[in-house]
Amino acid sequence: MLKKLSLVLSGAVMCLSLNANAAENWRVWNIHNDGHPNTGAMDLFADMVNTTTAGEVKVEVFHGGVLGSQPDALEQVRLGAIEVGNFNLGPIGPIVKEANLVSLPFIFKSVPQMFRVLDGEAGDIMSKAMADAGILPLAWFDAGARSFYAQKAINTPDDVKGLKIRVMNNNLYTSMISAMGGNPSPMAFSEVQQALKTGVVDGAENNFPSFKNVGHYEVTKNYSMSEHLIIPECICVNTKKFNALSPALQAAVRGAAKGAALYQRAMWSVQSGQARAEVEAAGIKVNEIADKGPFQDAMVKVYDEYLAANPDMKKLVELARATK
Numbered sequence: 001m002l003k004k005l006s007l008v009l010s011g012a013v014m015c016l017s018l019n020a021n022a023a024e025n026w027r028v029w030n031i032h033n034d035g036h037p038n039t040g041a042m043d044l045f046a047d048m049v050n051t052t053t054a055g056e057v058k059v060e061v062f063h064g065g066v067l068g069s070q071p072d073a074l075e076q077v078r079l080g081a082i083e084v085g086n087f088n089l090g091p092i093g094p095i096v097k098e099a100n101l102v103s104l105p106f107i108f109k110s111v112p113q114m115f116r117v118l119d120g121e122a123g124d125i126m127s128k129a130m131a132d133a134g135i136l137p138l139a140w141f142d143a144g145a146r147s148f149y150a151q152k153a154i155n156t157p158d159d160v161k162g163l164k165i166r167v168m169n170n171n172l173y174t175s176m177i178s179a180m181g182g183n184p185s186p187m188a189f190s191e192v193q194q195a196l197k198t199g200v201v202d203g204a205e206n207n208f209p210s211f212k213n214v215g216h217y218e219v220t221k222n223y224s225m226s227e228h229l230i231i232p233e234c235i236c237v238n239t240k241k242f243n244a245l246s247p248a249l250q251a252a253v254r255g256a257a258k259g260a261a262l263y264q265r266a267m268w269s270v271q272s273g274q275a276r277a278e279v280e281a282a283g284i285k286v287n288e289i290a291d292k293g294p295f296q297d298a299m300v301k302v303y304d305e306y307l308a309a310n311p312d313m314k315k316l317v318e319l320a321r322a323t324k
């Protein structure tokens with residue numbers, strides 16, 4: 001019996017020491033294809049990690065969502081079955097309440113202000129809550145603003161009435177559509193083009209690069225600049241895997257994420273303009289909305305209900321609103 005135990009123990013010690021020396025092989029989830037700014041940025045992240053860790057952390061990126069839908073990939077990163085993801089913070093809200101700050105419609109005045117909020121106390125609170133849930137943010141990406149698109153123009157909240165609108169997986173978005181009298185339809189990103197084409201949904205909402213890159217513009221006529229959501233994205237890593245790295249490797253991985261984010265933000269500003277020009281050239285009518293007041297008014301109900309049910313979120317909302 002003792003002999004057996006010592007054999008098992010020495011086996012375990014051997015495994016541990018092997019693990020300490022073995023290279024880490026990390027899989028990275030990316031929902032986007034070539035031609036989207038995040039795809040180049042995630043490739044750069046991989047190159048930088050592979051180079052600066054001298055192969056001690058080996059990163060391979062899987063583009064086009066081949067490792068699963070966003071909610072699935074989030075679960076996989078939490079479990080450590082996938083190590084890294086480029087996530088939108090929208091679908092993180094149902095897992096980490098603090099992340100829902102960015103899913104409140106019209107919470108930010110602009111993308112630069114959103115980054116200032118992330119760089120301040122509110123961002124620290126969100127990052128800590130995400131890390132505690134197993135999804136540690138290493139750097140933030142720009143994802144512009146999301147606007148509505150459908151066959152018809154959506155110039156006022158009344159135009160949403162009776163329309164079936166696809167949203168990402170988060171109750172705040174279903175409340176947002178319901179508050180305008182529409183029918184929200186949460187659905188995976190990969191299913192949206194077909195749903196628009198076959199009329200399963202009447203419309204959806206996204207930024208220009210995503211609208212263009214997965215062909216939603218091919219099955220839509222109007223893109224209306226409601227800009228109701230400014231949601232950042234992250235390079236997020238499984239917290240335990242990151243914390244298990246030596247300080248030097250952690251610095252290398254974090255540095256790579258920061259470098260990739262700088263690149264992504266620069267690419268975003270160029271490519272989102274290009275995406276808009278391309279969809280317009282392809283026949284999409286882009287409607288400017290001079291007064292977003294009626295949309296903002298329709299969202300008062302969403303805030304009231306959400307904050308009544310989640311009073312602990314008031315502090316984050318106040319921090320965001322107080323940020324210049």
Ligand code: BDP
Nearest residue numbers: 031070088168189206207210
């Ligand atoms: C894109 C985001 C992606 C989301 C997608 C969606 O980059 O992470 O999955 O929107 O609407 O803009 O599902």
